[in-house]
Amino acid sequence: MGDKKSPTRPKRQSKPADDGYWDCSVCTFKNSAEAFKCLMCDVRKGTSTRSGLILTGSE
Numbered sequence: 001m002g003d004k005k006s007p008t009r010p011k012r013q014s015k016p017a018d019d020g021y022w023d024c025s026v027c028t029f030k031n032s033a034e035a036f037k038c039l040m041c042d043v044r045k046g047t048s049t050r051s052g053l054i055l056t057g058s059e
């Protein structure tokens with residue numbers, strides 16, 4: 001099934017340019033891998049805004 005001329009993936013979508021960059025989860029600013037925090041809002045790299053205290057939820 002589906003074994004007829006399957007075009008190989010035209011590696012065009014993934015660009016190795018944004019390899020060392022990370023987008024700020026707050027302001028979506030593109031920081032370099034060297035930056036450990038956002039240059040715009042000083043948010044730490046990898047910090048999730050939604051991942052906070054999960055103490056609430058007892059009720």
Ligand SMILES: [Zn+2]
Pocket residue numbers: 024025026027028029038039040041042043
């Ligand atoms: Zn930011």
